[in-house]
Amino acid sequence: MPVNRIAALPRLHQVSIMAISALVVLLILLPSKSPTQHPESKFEVGKQYAIKLEANSLLPPEDEAQPVRHFVPLTWHKFKVQAGDSLAVIFNRVGISPTTLYRLINSDQGTKKLASLKVGDEIHLGFDDQGLFTQLVQPRDVNETLVVTRIGDQFVSKVESKEIDTQVNFASATIESSFWNAGITAGLNANQIMELAGLFGWDIDFALDIRQGDAFSVLFEEQLVEGEIIGRGNILAATFTNRGETFTAIRSKTGKYFDEKGRAMKKAFLRSPVNFRYVSSNFNPRRLHPVTGKVKSHRGTDYVAPVGTPIWAAGDGIVMKSAYNKFNGNYVFIRHSSTYITKYLHLTKRKVKTGQRVKQGQTIGTLGGTGRVTGPHLHYEFLVHGVHKNPRTVKLPQAKSLAGKEKTAFIALAKDRLAQLNKLSELLASIGTLERNHS
Numbered sequence: 001m002p003v004n005r006i007a008a009l010p011r012l013h014q015v016s017i018m019a020i021s022a023l024v025v026l027l028i029l030l031p032s033k034s035p036t037q038h039p040e041s042k043f044e045v046g047k048q049y050a051i052k053l054e055a056n057s058l059l060p061p062e063d064e065a066q067p068v069r070h071f072v073p074l075t076w077h078k079f080k081v082q083a084g085d086s087l088a089v090i091f092n093r094v095g096i097s098p099t100t101l102y103r104l105i106n107s108d109q110g111t112k113k114l115a116s117l118k119v120g121d122e123i124h125l126g127f128d129d130q131g132l133f134t135q136l137v138q139p140r141d142v143n144e145t146l147v148v149t150r151i152g153d154q155f156v157s158k159v160e161s162k163e164i165d166t167q168v169n170f171a172s173a174t175i176e177s178s179f180w181n182a183g184i185t186a187g188l189n190a191n192q193i194m195e196l197a198g199l200f201g202w203d204i205d206f207a208l209d210i211r212q213g214d215a216f217s218v219l220f221e222e223q224l225v226e227g228e229i230i231g232r233g234n235i236l237a238a239t240f241t242n243r244g245e246t247f248t249a250i251r252s253k254t255g256k257y258f259d260e261k262g263r264a265m266k267k268a269f270l271r272s273p274v275n276f277r278y279v280s281s282n283f284n285p286r287r288l289h290p291v292t293g294k295v296k297s298h299r300g301t302d303y304v305a306p307v308g309t310p311i312w313a314a315g316d317g318i319v320m321k322s323a324y325n326k327f328n329g330n331y332v333f334i335r336h337s338s339t340y341i342t343k344y345l346h347l348t349k350r351k352v353k354t355g356q357r358v359k360q361g362q363t364i365g366t367l368g369g370t371g372r373v374t375g376p377h378l379h380y381e382f383l384v385h386g387v388h389k390n391p392r393t394v395k396l397p398q399a400k401s402l403a404g405k406e407k408t409a410f411i412a413l414a415k416d417r418l419a420q421l422n423k424l425s426e427l428l429a430s431i432g433t434l435e436r437n438h439s
Contacts, residue, residue, distance in 0.1 A: 039401060074134055074279040075129075076124055076125065077124070079123045085119075085429055086115075087114050089103055090125075103155060104136065104148060104155045106120070107148070107155040108156070114136075124136070134149070135147065135150065136148040141159055145160045147159075162225045169219075169221075169222045170219055170422075171187050172217035172425055173185055173186040175212060179197070179210050179216075180276075192220065196216065196218060196235065196238060197276055199235065200238075200247050200249065200265070201271060202269070203271065206271075207272045207275075207276040208272070209243065209392055214241055214242050216239065217424075218235055218237070218239075219240060219420060220236060235249075237249070237414075237417035237420070250413065250414045253413070258325065260415075262407040265397040266399040267399060268316075268336070268340075268397040269311065269314045270315070271391065271396075273311055273344065274305060274310075275310070278309045300382075301317065305377070306376070307367060308366045309378075310366060310367075312360075312361050312383070313334060313342075314360065314380075314391070315340070316357075316360050317335055317337075317340075317358060318358070319352050319357075320354070322350050326371060329348075331346070332364050333367055344379075346367075346371050346373050348365070348368025353364050360362070
């Protein structure tokens, strides 16, 4: 309606029209109230508020829904491989078909080794609740296990490995009856005891020179898997006190052993040509001859041990003579240089020939009782420029020692190792003192 016409209307009509227009405008500006609209909310920072979700709001659409998987425990059959066993034999025992065996063996590179099992290997076979062969497990080592899993008609393998940790341990003992017994009492295993004797075997005759009161200490590695000790590692440092003299050996970063001044532990000759565990005798330059009963210079060392005990070459050299006579029995003479000769008498068997080149530690024969003897033993002689010397005390030529920067770096390492060794030795001694005081 034009404005001039509204002005011509009575006053009451004008007011009514204006009120109705205002109401229409107000209705247009007000928001609509749909059933899904939430009223305005005010939230405070830092507070937690519950959010109402529909029960099916977290489920995937019907076309993307996955079947629910349930864990099914397996029934296991465990086998230890015996002589004559193979995977085919083991599978046959539990009713697994040759076709399944073929598929498993030829699945991938990880399963091919199963075709050649060794005596003592373990095989674990898992079956589901329907009796279907589902998984094979083969422990390969303390930290490695082969796991072969069935997927449909195929098999997939993987090697599960556990991390190996290394820690440092310590042992020490004073010898009361024998070095071997002391080592066992200190907690060393057989390999460690032999390794320790090997480290100092160029300086000490472990067969004849060990005495009550001798002592040793050793710093060594231990290997662990999940906190369980699975083996012993390298000897890092060791000391051995024999007849009041202390010898030291430290492992370098190259794996070789030197004393605290960088001098090589390895010498040109072993102090003893026989494993110390077999021997029970002593050096005596003047004694009653075992056959004649007369006092006679016995220019060598007798090692009494069981017949067949291996005899080692004391050093590198060439066999001068490998022969037999009625006095020496089976004997071997080795020339090591123009200076040194070693002789080995009364052998049961000779394992080298005249002119043959030999290495230190090589077995050249076995101990026996051939020739003019009263019982089985090895008679060992050590000659320097043709003169008989006591092989247990003679000064021996040394292998190449460290020099320059290599020596400087090693001496720093040796100081750290020996400091650690001495600290642990003192700690152990103080613990022993406390235990004695409280006993």
